[in-house]
Amino acid sequence: MVSLIHVGGFxxxxxxxxxxxxxxxxxxxxxxxxxxxGTVGASLLVLSAxxxxxxxxxxxxxxxxxxxxxxxxxIFLLYLLMFRMHTLxxxxxxxxxxxxxxxxxxxxxxxxx
Amino acid sequence: xxxxxxxxxHNEAETIQKVVAxxxxxxxEIIVVDDGSTDSTRDTALGAGAAxxxxxxxxxxxxxxxxxxxxxxxxxxDVVIQIDGDFQHDPSYIPRLLEAVEKSDIxxxxxxxNPSHKNYNLxxxxxxxxxxxxxxxxxxxxxxxxTSGFRCYRASALRQLTPLxxxxxxxxxxxxxxxxxxxxxxxxxxMPVRGEGRSQFDLETYALYPFKMVDCIIKILIFR
Numbered sequence: 181m182v183s184l185i186h187v188g189g190f191x192x193x194x195x196x197x198x199x200x201x202x203x204x205x206x207x208x209x210x211x212x213x214x215x216x217x218g219t220v221g222a223s224l225l226v227l228s229a230x231x232x233x234x235x236x237x238x239x240x241x242x243x244x245x246x247x248x249x250x251x252x253x254x255i256f257l258l259y260l261l262m263f264r265m266h267t268l269x270x271x272x273x274x275x276x277x278x279x280x281x282x283x284x285x286x287x288x289x290x291x292x293x
Numbered sequence: 294x295x296x297x298x299x300x301x302x303h304n305e306a307e308t309i310q311k312v313v314a315x316x317x318x319x320x321x322e323i324i325v326v327d328d329g330s331t332d333s334t335r336d337t338a339l340g341a342g343a344a345x346x347x348x349x350x351x352x353x354x355x356x357x358x359x360x361x362x363x364x365x366x367x368x369x370x371d372v373v374i375q376i377d378g379d380f381q382h383d384p385s386y387i388p389r390l391l392e393a394v395e396k397s398d399i400x401x402x403x404x405x406x407n408p409s410h411k412n413y414n415l416x417x418x419x420x421x422x423x424x425x426x427x428x429x430x431x432x433x434x435x436x437x438x439x440t441s442g443f444r445c446y447r448a449s450a451l452r453q454l455t456p457l458x459x460x461x462x463x464x465x466x467x468x469x470x471x472x473x474x475x476x477x478x479x480x481x482x483x484m485p486v487r488g489e490g491r492s493q494f495d496l497e498t499y500a501l502y503p504f505k506m507v508d509c510i511i512k513i514l515i516f517r
Contacts, residue, residue: 277459280350281360288346
Protein backbone atom coordinates (compact mmCIF):
# COMPACT_ATOMS: atom_id res chain seq x y z
CA MET A 181 0.00 0.00 0.00
CA VAL A 182 1.28 3.43 -0.94
CA SER A 183 1.54 5.76 2.05
CA LEU A 184 1.86 9.54 2.14
CA ILE A 185 5.56 9.37 3.04
CA HIS A 186 6.24 7.33 -0.11
CA VAL A 187 4.44 9.88 -2.27
CA GLY A 188 6.37 12.70 -0.54
CA GLY A 189 9.71 10.91 -1.06
CA PHE A 190 8.86 10.22 -4.71
CA UNK A 191 7.95 13.86 -5.39
CA UNK A 192 11.05 15.16 -3.58
CA UNK A 193 13.21 12.72 -5.57
CA UNK A 194 11.67 13.97 -8.84
CA UNK A 195 12.21 17.58 -7.72
CA UNK A 196 15.91 17.02 -6.91
CA UNK A 197 16.54 15.26 -10.20
CA UNK A 198 14.73 17.81 -12.34
CA UNK A 199 15.99 20.90 -10.52
CA UNK A 200 19.65 19.83 -10.45
CA UNK A 201 19.43 18.85 -14.14
CA UNK A 202 17.98 22.26 -15.08
CA UNK A 203 20.54 24.15 -12.97
CA UNK A 204 23.43 22.43 -14.76
CA UNK A 205 21.74 22.88 -18.14
CA UNK A 206 21.37 26.62 -17.47
CA UNK A 207 25.02 26.73 -16.41
CA UNK A 208 24.16 27.73 -12.85
CA UNK A 209 25.71 24.66 -11.24
CA UNK A 210 28.56 22.24 -11.91
CA UNK A 211 28.12 18.65 -13.09
CA UNK A 212 29.42 17.37 -9.74
CA UNK A 213 26.54 19.15 -8.01
CA UNK A 214 24.14 17.35 -10.34
CA UNK A 215 25.83 14.06 -9.48
CA UNK A 216 25.35 14.65 -5.74
CA UNK A 217 21.77 15.91 -5.88
CA GLY A 218 20.83 13.59 -8.74
CA THR A 219 22.01 10.64 -6.62
CA VAL A 220 19.96 11.91 -3.68
CA GLY A 221 16.91 12.32 -5.94
CA ALA A 222 17.33 8.90 -7.57
CA SER A 223 17.79 7.24 -4.16
CA LEU A 224 14.60 8.85 -2.89
CA LEU A 225 12.73 7.74 -6.02
CA VAL A 226 13.91 4.16 -5.70
CA LEU A 227 13.30 3.96 -1.94
CA SER A 228 9.80 5.39 -2.34
CA ALA A 229 8.82 3.34 -5.37
CA UNK A 230 10.41 0.06 -4.22
CA UNK A 231 10.51 0.09 -0.38
CA UNK A 232 11.95 -3.45 -0.35
CA UNK A 233 15.27 -1.96 -1.52
CA UNK A 234 15.45 -0.22 1.88
CA UNK A 235 15.03 -3.55 3.67
CA UNK A 236 17.81 -5.12 1.59
CA UNK A 237 20.08 -2.16 2.31
CA UNK A 238 19.27 -2.33 6.05
CA UNK A 239 20.19 -6.01 6.13
CA UNK A 240 23.37 -5.43 4.13
CA UNK A 241 24.49 -2.57 6.42
CA UNK A 242 23.45 -4.44 9.57
CA UNK A 243 21.05 -1.69 10.61
CA UNK A 244 17.83 -2.78 12.28
CA UNK A 245 15.20 -1.01 10.20
CA UNK A 246 14.76 0.58 6.80
CA UNK A 247 13.99 3.98 8.37
CA UNK A 248 17.19 3.94 10.42
CA UNK A 249 19.18 3.05 7.30
CA UNK A 250 17.79 6.02 5.43
CA UNK A 251 18.49 8.31 8.40
CA UNK A 252 22.04 7.02 8.80
CA UNK A 253 22.87 7.42 5.11
CA UNK A 254 21.29 10.89 5.05
CA ILE A 255 23.34 11.98 8.05
CA PHE A 256 26.58 10.76 6.41
CA LEU A 257 25.68 12.66 3.26
CA LEU A 258 24.87 15.81 5.23
CA TYR A 259 28.21 15.62 7.04
CA LEU A 260 29.97 15.42 3.70
CA LEU A 261 28.01 18.35 2.32
CA MET A 262 28.59 20.38 5.46
CA PHE A 263 32.33 19.78 5.31
CA ARG A 264 32.40 20.76 1.66
CA MET A 265 30.39 23.92 2.28
CA HIS A 266 32.61 24.81 5.23
CA THR A 267 35.87 24.48 3.29
CA LEU A 268 34.37 26.39 0.38
CA UNK A 269 33.22 29.11 2.73
CA UNK A 270 36.69 29.42 4.32
CA UNK A 271 38.30 29.52 0.90
CA UNK A 272 35.96 32.29 -0.25
CA UNK A 273 36.64 34.23 2.96
CA UNK A 274 40.38 34.03 2.30
CA UNK A 275 39.91 35.09 -1.31
CA UNK A 276 37.84 38.10 -0.24
CA UNK A 277 40.64 39.12 2.14
CA UNK A 278 43.20 38.90 -0.66
CA UNK A 279 40.97 40.90 -3.01
CA UNK A 280 40.33 43.46 -0.28
CA UNK A 281 44.07 43.91 0.20
CA UNK A 282 44.90 44.09 -3.51
CA UNK A 283 42.08 46.56 -4.20
CA UNK A 284 43.11 48.86 -1.37
CA UNK A 285 46.74 48.95 -2.53
CA UNK A 286 45.71 49.47 -6.16
CA UNK A 287 43.42 52.33 -5.17
CA UNK A 288 46.19 53.86 -3.10
CA UNK A 289 48.62 53.63 -6.03
CA UNK A 290 46.09 55.22 -8.39
CA UNK A 291 45.39 58.04 -5.95
CA UNK A 292 49.12 58.77 -5.74
CA UNK A 293 49.59 58.99 -9.52
CA UNK B 294 67.43 55.79 8.74
CA UNK B 295 64.13 55.98 6.85
CA UNK B 296 61.26 55.22 9.22
CA UNK B 297 57.67 54.53 8.27
CA UNK B 298 54.81 54.16 10.74
CA UNK B 299 51.90 51.85 9.99
CA UNK B 300 48.67 52.60 11.85
CA UNK B 301 45.79 50.12 11.54
CA UNK B 302 42.50 51.89 12.21
CA HIS B 303 38.87 50.91 12.30
CA ASN B 304 36.38 53.66 13.21
CA GLU B 305 39.04 55.78 14.94
CA ALA B 306 37.88 59.20 13.72
CA GLU B 307 37.95 60.53 17.28
CA THR B 308 41.61 59.79 17.88
CA ILE B 309 43.38 59.32 14.53
CA GLN B 310 44.20 62.99 13.98
CA LYS B 311 45.93 63.24 17.36
CA VAL B 312 47.84 59.99 16.75
CA VAL B 313 49.03 61.06 13.28
CA ALA B 314 50.04 64.51 14.53
CA UNK B 315 52.11 63.00 17.36
CA UNK B 316 53.66 60.16 15.33
CA UNK B 317 54.66 62.62 12.59
CA UNK B 318 57.23 64.13 14.95
CA UNK B 319 59.30 60.93 14.99
CA UNK B 320 58.96 59.26 11.56
CA UNK B 321 59.43 60.14 7.89
CA GLU B 322 56.13 58.79 6.59
CA ILE B 323 52.86 57.57 8.06
CA ILE B 324 50.54 55.01 6.49
CA VAL B 325 47.10 54.68 8.03
CA VAL B 326 45.27 51.51 7.02
CA ASP B 327 41.58 52.27 7.25
CA ASP B 328 40.09 48.81 7.80
CA GLY B 329 36.59 49.37 6.43
CA SER B 330 35.64 52.22 8.75
CA THR B 331 32.12 53.58 8.60
CA ASP B 332 33.04 56.91 10.17
CA SER B 333 35.35 59.65 8.87
CA THR B 334 38.61 57.89 9.81
CA ARG B 335 39.90 58.03 6.24
CA ASP B 336 39.24 61.75 5.66
CA THR B 337 40.50 62.70 9.11
CA ALA B 338 43.76 60.78 8.59
CA LEU B 339 44.22 62.31 5.13
CA GLY B 340 43.58 65.74 6.58
CA ALA B 341 46.20 65.09 9.26
CA GLY B 342 48.79 64.42 6.55
CA ALA B 343 49.00 60.62 6.51
CA ALA B 344 48.93 58.39 3.46
CA UNK B 345 45.76 56.31 3.72
CA UNK B 346 45.17 52.84 2.33
CA UNK B 347 41.50 51.93 2.62
CA UNK B 348 40.04 48.47 2.89
CA UNK B 349 36.59 48.21 1.33
CA UNK B 350 35.69 45.62 3.96
CA UNK B 351 36.62 45.27 7.63
CA UNK B 352 38.87 42.18 7.95
CA UNK B 353 40.60 42.58 11.29
CA UNK B 354 43.87 44.00 12.64
CA UNK B 355 46.01 41.27 11.06
CA UNK B 356 44.63 42.02 7.60
CA UNK B 357 45.12 45.76 8.10
CA UNK B 358 48.73 45.23 9.20
CA UNK B 359 49.40 42.91 6.25
CA UNK B 360 48.28 45.66 3.87
CA UNK B 361 50.18 48.28 5.86
CA UNK B 362 53.43 46.27 5.80
CA UNK B 363 53.15 45.83 2.04
CA UNK B 364 52.49 49.53 1.46
CA UNK B 365 55.36 50.44 3.77
CA UNK B 366 57.89 47.99 2.31
CA UNK B 367 57.09 49.27 -1.21
CA UNK B 368 58.54 52.61 -0.05
CA UNK B 369 61.84 50.97 0.84
CA UNK B 370 62.21 51.92 4.52
CA ASP B 371 64.93 50.88 6.97
CA VAL B 372 62.54 50.59 9.90
CA VAL B 373 58.78 50.08 10.21
CA ILE B 374 56.91 51.17 13.34
CA GLN B 375 53.52 49.71 14.15
CA ILE B 376 51.24 51.68 16.43
CA ASP B 377 47.51 51.61 17.20
CA GLY B 378 45.19 54.35 16.01
CA ASP B 379 43.28 54.65 19.29
CA PHE B 380 46.03 56.55 21.14
CA GLN B 381 46.54 53.69 23.57
CA HIS B 382 50.18 53.69 22.50
CA ASP B 383 52.02 56.85 23.38
CA PRO B 384 54.02 58.00 20.31
CA SER B 385 56.63 59.64 22.55
CA TYR B 386 58.07 56.13 23.08
CA ILE B 387 58.99 55.86 19.38
CA PRO B 388 62.55 57.23 19.84
CA ARG B 389 63.19 54.50 22.44
CA LEU B 390 61.87 51.84 20.07
CA LEU B 391 64.09 53.19 17.29
CA GLU B 392 67.10 53.17 19.58
CA ALA B 393 66.43 49.58 20.62
CA VAL B 394 65.90 48.32 17.06
CA GLU B 395 69.48 49.26 16.20
CA LYS B 396 70.57 46.22 18.19
CA SER B 397 67.71 43.85 17.39
CA ASP B 398 65.31 42.82 14.61
CA ILE B 399 62.02 43.38 16.40
CA UNK B 400 61.24 45.55 19.43
CA UNK B 401 58.00 45.11 21.36
CA UNK B 402 56.58 47.77 23.64
CA UNK B 403 55.57 45.96 26.83
CA UNK B 404 53.01 47.11 29.39
CA UNK B 405 54.18 44.36 31.74
CA UNK B 406 57.52 46.02 32.41
CA ASN B 407 55.72 48.80 34.27
CA PRO B 408 52.61 49.02 36.48
CA SER B 409 50.25 50.11 33.65
CA HIS B 410 49.15 46.50 33.00
CA LYS B 411 47.45 46.48 36.42
CA ASN B 412 44.66 48.68 35.02
CA TYR B 413 43.55 45.91 32.66
CA ASN B 414 40.91 43.46 33.82
CA LEU B 415 41.85 39.97 34.98
CA UNK B 416 40.67 38.16 31.82
CA UNK B 417 42.82 40.26 29.57
CA UNK B 418 45.86 40.16 31.83
CA UNK B 419 45.60 36.39 32.17
CA UNK B 420 45.23 36.01 28.40
CA UNK B 421 48.30 38.11 27.66
CA UNK B 422 50.34 36.27 30.32
CA UNK B 423 49.24 32.90 28.95
CA UNK B 424 50.10 33.80 25.35
CA UNK B 425 53.45 35.21 26.45
CA UNK B 426 54.18 32.00 28.36
CA UNK B 427 53.36 29.97 25.23
CA UNK B 428 55.67 32.18 23.14
CA UNK B 429 58.47 31.87 25.67
CA UNK B 430 58.09 28.10 25.98
CA UNK B 431 57.82 27.33 22.26
CA UNK B 432 60.13 30.01 20.96
CA UNK B 433 62.73 30.05 23.75
CA UNK B 434 62.02 33.72 24.29
CA UNK B 435 61.65 35.90 27.34
CA UNK B 436 58.92 38.33 26.38
CA UNK B 437 56.30 39.67 28.76
CA UNK B 438 53.73 41.15 26.35
CA UNK B 439 53.53 39.11 23.19
CA THR B 440 50.14 40.55 22.19
CA SER B 441 51.35 44.14 22.18
CA GLY B 442 50.69 45.93 18.90
CA PHE B 443 53.25 48.64 19.58
CA ARG B 444 56.23 47.28 17.69
CA CYS B 445 59.23 48.27 15.68
CA TYR B 446 60.79 46.14 12.94
CA ARG B 447 63.87 46.31 10.87
CA ALA B 448 62.55 46.26 7.28
CA SER B 449 64.95 43.41 6.46
CA ALA B 450 63.34 41.31 9.22
CA LEU B 451 59.80 42.22 8.21
CA ARG B 452 60.48 41.10 4.63
CA GLN B 453 61.37 37.61 5.90
CA LEU B 454 58.14 37.11 7.83
CA THR B 455 55.18 35.44 6.16
CA PRO B 456 51.99 37.51 5.70
CA LEU B 457 49.82 37.73 8.80
CA UNK B 458 46.49 36.03 9.30
CA UNK B 459 43.44 38.33 9.49
CA UNK B 460 43.16 37.96 13.27
CA UNK B 461 45.34 36.79 16.22
CA UNK B 462 48.52 37.60 14.39
CA UNK B 463 50.82 38.55 17.31
CA UNK B 464 51.72 35.15 18.75
CA UNK B 465 52.21 33.54 15.35
CA UNK B 466 54.40 36.36 14.09
CA UNK B 467 56.54 36.41 17.23
CA UNK B 468 57.07 32.66 17.15
CA UNK B 469 57.95 32.71 13.47
CA UNK B 470 60.47 35.46 14.11
CA UNK B 471 61.98 33.41 16.96
CA UNK B 472 62.21 30.30 14.80
CA UNK B 473 63.96 32.29 12.08
CA UNK B 474 66.58 33.34 14.61
CA UNK B 475 65.59 36.99 14.79
CA UNK B 476 66.44 38.93 17.92
CA UNK B 477 63.39 40.18 19.78
CA UNK B 478 63.71 42.81 22.47
CA UNK B 479 61.20 44.49 24.74
CA UNK B 480 61.12 47.97 26.18
CA UNK B 481 58.83 49.28 28.87
CA UNK B 482 55.86 51.21 27.46
CA UNK B 483 52.99 52.50 29.54
CA MET B 484 49.65 51.60 27.98
CA PRO B 485 46.67 52.95 29.86
CA VAL B 486 43.31 51.30 29.26
CA ARG B 487 41.60 52.93 26.32
CA GLY B 488 39.71 56.09 27.31
CA GLU B 489 38.44 57.49 24.00
CA GLY B 490 36.46 55.89 21.17
CA ARG B 491 34.99 52.40 21.14
CA SER B 492 37.19 49.53 22.33
CA GLN B 493 37.46 46.34 20.24
CA PHE B 494 37.17 44.42 23.52
CA ASP B 495 33.43 44.11 24.05
CA LEU B 496 31.47 41.46 25.94
CA GLU B 497 31.46 39.07 22.97
CA THR B 498 35.24 39.35 22.63
CA TYR B 499 35.72 38.44 26.29
CA ALA B 500 33.28 35.53 26.07
CA LEU B 501 35.10 34.11 23.04
CA TYR B 502 38.59 34.83 24.39
CA PRO B 503 39.20 31.37 25.98
CA PHE B 504 38.10 29.61 22.77
CA LYS B 505 40.33 31.83 20.68
CA MET B 506 43.22 31.01 23.02
CA VAL B 507 42.68 27.29 22.49
CA ASP B 508 42.28 27.79 18.74
CA CYS B 509 45.55 29.72 18.57
CA ILE B 510 47.48 27.19 20.66
CA ILE B 511 46.28 24.23 18.55
CA LYS B 512 47.24 26.10 15.39
CA ILE B 513 50.73 26.82 16.71
CA LEU B 514 51.35 23.36 18.18
CA ILE B 515 50.00 21.20 15.37
CA PHE B 516 49.97 23.20 12.17
CA ARG B 517 52.96 25.52 12.33
